[in-house]
Amino acid sequence: MAATTTEKKQIRIATRNCGFIDPESLDDYIAVRGYEALAKALTMTPAEVVELVKASGLRGRGGGGFPTGVKWGIALANAADQKYIVCNADEGDPGAFMDRAVLEGDPHSVVEAMAIGGYAIGATIGTVYIRAEYPLAIKRLRKAIEDARAYGLLGKNIFGSGFDFDIELKYGAGAFVCGEETALIKSMEGQRGEPVTKPPFPAQSGYWQKPTIVNNVETFANIPAIIVNGAGWFAGIGTATSKGTKVFALAGKIQNVGLIEVPMGITLREVIFEIGGGCPDGKAFKAVQTGGPSGGALSYKDLDVAIDYESLIARKSMMGSGGMVVMDEDDCMVSIAKFFLDFTMDETCGKCTPCRIGSKRLYEILDKITKGKGTPADLVRLKSLCENIKDTALCGLGQTMPNPILSTMDTFGNEYAAHVKDKKCPAHVCTAMLTYTIDPAKCTGCTLCTKVCPVECISGTKKQPHTIDATKCIKCGACYDKCKFDSIIKQ
């Protein structure tokens, strides 16, 4: 079917210029009405800019979903001799690359938006906290800042309004917890990237105890479009509580791996099947992890759920910054939960006990279950530990860490049960519980399997069915992959 405008599922606002302009050319950005939003904002009062952003309904795209205009309003209301506006470019979710794409494809939109934010709250200094792992994004951002300065779009007396604003870069070493705003601020101050309790919120007391706004790259990228096109235009896209669009990085077992930007309220089915093209090789869709390691797995049962902040939280997941990792029938959900736990266990800053020790204990239980040594009592322990950590951890990292476990236990409880009761992994992933046998009816005795077996546990004479010695088998699967006659059975 030929695609007409109405059939197009994606609307590109935050990524409107990515792939269309030369990110290293300020002229290219000006050609697409770049810096007009800043010029327009400077003719308004800061309070009017804040009200406009509030009216648009824009919420934080880093995952938390706090209304951006409300946040700005708090910083505006807090009088101080110095305020700061910070761009959070510490993208660390496994499988997520939205922020990098925006910074590499359209850095000026972020620079312009930071200046607008600075004006709105009364900040003269903007800082981009960016991962040192993003060298190209850093290079293009630096060039954008230099060029904007050369044109007088950053610096003193911007657009003759008397407003001074400049941007500096600070490099993060790539710690996941530094994406949390209070840890990010600590890291900017040269301390260990450890979160502190809120309140006070950074908008009240942040960088060097001054009012500080931390917004995600994608949140900023929306701002110029909102200022130019108006709050009503933006609020007209999306759902009642979630306005605008969201950029997702579609990764994993999906045909069309890539970056997408869709209106809030689109269903998972539309994203996975219509935009993503479903799972490759005709495999069945099983689940999708949204919100990275802090999110949860949504399953086939959730396919018709409209994607917005509230509906995802209601399903024990979250919007997150926009990583979407798709899983098919060949994925074991216990192993997936273990994978994400492994990540958060590594990335916990260790400041609070529930997160530091809790992550380790959760991982140990999951590891035990995937090795076929789990008991039904372990499932009870796992769940109660998850709930305790959620209630007691200091920051978002710890509070959301159990999400992958809780959501998979909820939807794929039968898989957990199979692991602990039957000592079977239904998806045939957990090696310790697998057995390899040969179907004598199918085996032609070609001897290929004996040649690849690293421990020589397959025996038999040529042109006669072979057998596997289960006591010696290390379950590497080499024979299974090599057999041309599907005669090796993996159970």
Added chain:
Amino acid sequence: MSTIKTLDELKAKRQEILARKAAGNGKTVINVSLATCSIAAGGKAALEAMQDEVAKNGLSGVEFMQSGCMTYCYAEPTVEITLPGKAPVVFGGVDETRARELVTEYVMKGEPVEGIIPVNYERVVL
């Protein structure tokens, strides 16, 4: 570089840039996606192959540009070609061979070449 002090100056600057771009109309624009991931997938090799092919055939009126992520990770490297007076077309999976073919077949003769990626989004143009 002169600084821009008012909205009117910005708008004038924009008109000047647009006029300059319009003067370049009649040129073929080859836009290569060069984000980190596109470069890793071979975007630079595709760009160099096309530049080489353009030089080899002595073509004038071809302009190259780089851009960021074109969002089609599954089809990297991706290249967008705009022939004069025609809508831009994005090609995926542009390895060196296909890059040269794009120049000799699509740019030089306007012949259809495999690997066209259909547009599946509505883009907000300010």
